[in-house]
Amino acid sequence: MIGERLKRARAAAGLSMEKLGKAAGVSANMIKKYEHDHSMPSSPVLIKMADVLGVRIEFFFRPVRVHLSGVEYRKKSSVPQKVLDRITADVLDQAERWFELRNLWPAFPVPDFSLPESLPEINSVEDVEQFSLAVRNQWQLGLNPLPDLIDLLESKGILVIITASEQADKFDGLQAKVEGQPIVVVSSQWPGCRQRFTLAHELGHLLLHESLPSTMDEEVACNRFASSFLLPAVGAFEHLGNQRRKIDWKELHLLKHEYGLSMAGILYRCKDLNILEEHQYKKQFIEFSARGWRKAEPGEPYPxxxxxxxEQLVYRGAGEGIISDAKAAELLKIPLAMFRQSKMMEGAQA
Ligand SMILES: [Zn+2]
Incomplete structure (x- = not known):
């Protein structure tokens, strides 16, 4: 039965029953019957639907194994439910392939997420600074910039999903759990800095949630966690000095490229760390906004x-004989011949 699959693919494509029906040459009512497993489409209809929905026919026949639970959206209040449905469908598709791979592996090389062992208590927002240092310490990250945040999160058992859903710029990140494992979703359309801040912020939720006093605003704490995790106080003082009256835009730009925190984020950090006094920060922030830089920061964006x-694990799994080439191709959503070619780097530019 293909009902649940069809529903997900239709949500992912953002199509109404009417539109899909029209494209596949059946009524909206018939689509409804397919989705409720009250009827099964003929092969020609199935082929048309797969085509319109941009999925392979096999997609409809994969068993539904993964269900999202505990979905928490960080979204702008204006995001329509339809957009969220599309993003959720994309996330489900990716998460499902991930868990399918994991379940095929006898001893999956990525650990389950767990909290670092001894983290300091938090009584005030300032304590978050020590907390994020302790996390860096426990994970042996030192104090240097973190070049690849996704890799770091994934190695700790947090599944990161990049969604390319057209309207993904309308949401600010999503955190959910799939089969008990945390996943974080960011958009492929954001600049690197924004992706990184969201990743670090969502990591903050995972790490801090249990240890925050009930009086503290979790969003504020997670923002502080994100900025201090990306740019530890020591690094900020070292590069900017302990006290400044003004910081040139170019300095912010250079530091952004070193630490992967946005210029606006660094400016704010200067206020948090008292490198700039409140009124000096405000003055610079107003100028920053007036130049339109809150929408798009000047200069080369952070990658x-x-x-x-x-992808690595799929190729490794196929290489070690844990999964067949056919399964690997299915997981990567490419034809088998293409998978075999890509394995050999055939057709790739030297
Ligand atoms: Zn949050």
């Missing part, structure tokens, strides 16, 4: 983050 782990 976007990438997920590689899933």
């Amino acid at each position: 976007a983050e990438h997920t590689l782990l899933f």
Whole structure:
């Protein structure tokens, strides 16, 4: 039965029953019957639907194994439910392939997520600084910039999903659990800095949630966690000095490229760390906004983050004979011949 699958694919494509029906040459009512498993489409209809929905026919016949639970959206209040449904469908598709791979592996090389062992208590927002240092310490990250945040999160058992859903710029990140494992979703359309801040912020939720006093605003704490995790106080003082009256835009730009925190984020950090006094920060922030830089920061953007782990594991799994080439191709959503070619780097530019 293909009902649940069809529903997900239709949500992912953002199509109404009417539109899909029209494209596949059946009524909206018939689509409804398919989705409720009250009727089964003929092969020609199935082929048309797969085509319109941009999925392979096999997609409809894969058993539904994964269900999202505990979905928490960080979204702008204006995001329509339809957009969220599309993003959720994309996330489900990716998460499902991830868990399918994991379940086929006898001893999956990525650990389950667990909290670092001894983290300091938090009584005030300032304590978050020590907390994020302790996390860096426990994970042996030192104090240097973190070049690849997705890789770091994934190696700790947090599944990172990059969604390319068209309207993904309308949401600010999503955190959910799949089969008890945390996943974080960011958009491929954001600049690297924004992806990184969201990743670090969502990591903050995972790490801090249990240890925050009930009086503290979790969003504020997670923002502080994100900025201090990306740019530890020591690094900020070292590069900017302990006290400044003004910081040139170019300095912010250079530091952004070193630590992967946005210029606006660094400016804010200067206020948090008292490198700038409140009124000095405000003055600079107003100028920053007036130049339109809150929408798009000046100069070369910080490069976007990438997920590689899933793809790596698929090739490794096929290489070790844990999964067949056919399964690998299905997981990567490419034809078998293309998978075999890509394995050999055939057709790749030297
Ligand atoms: Zn949050």
